[in-house]
Amino acid sequence: MSRLKANWKQLLVVAGFVVLFFLLMDLNTRLNELTRLNNQLEKMETEVGGLRLTQDELRAQIAYATSEAAIGQYARNSGLIREGEKLIVPLPAGTPMPDQSVQPTATPLQIQNSDIWWALFFGE
Numbered sequence: 552m553s554r555l556k557a558n559w560k561q562l563l564v565v566a567g568f569v570v571l572f573f574l575l576m577d578l579n580t581r582l583n584e585l586t587r588l589n590n591q592l593e594k595m596e597t598e599v600g601g602l603r604l605t606q607d608e609l610r611a612q613i614a615y616a617t618s619e620a621a622i623g624q625y626a627r628n629s630g631l632i633r634e635g636e637k638l639i640v641p642l643p644a645g646t647p648m649p650d651q652s653v654q655p656t657a658t659p660l661q662i663q664n665s666d667i668w669w670a671l672f673f674g675e
Contacts, residue, residue: 615621632638 626632630638
């Protein structure tokens with residue numbers, strides 16, 4: 552009977568070591584998962600930070616694009632002017648000016664009716 556008690560105690564100790572072994576394996580698996588998730592978190596935080604900077608930059612561009620200054624600059628670059636203003640486009644130095652010579656317009660000859668009838672009948 553004492554032999555059975557010794558086996559019983561040894562079985563409890565072995566069973567305790569087996570349970571402890573599986574608990575340590577589970578702990579190791581969970582620690583590995585925690586490390587992997589922390590690495591992903593750092594990566595995502597870096598990505599989110601970059602996206603926030605991009606968002607701030609885009610908001611600044613939208614704010615400028617809807618401002619009066621941007622509209623005025625676009626109007627000036629496109630050659631648009633306000634009412635009452637005169638558009639003056641400066642020419643760079645050395646730009647050849649177009650020739651201002653006047654082309655004479657051809658005036659039709661005044662033909663007499665008798666000349667028309669003469670050409671009609673005689674073909675000249």
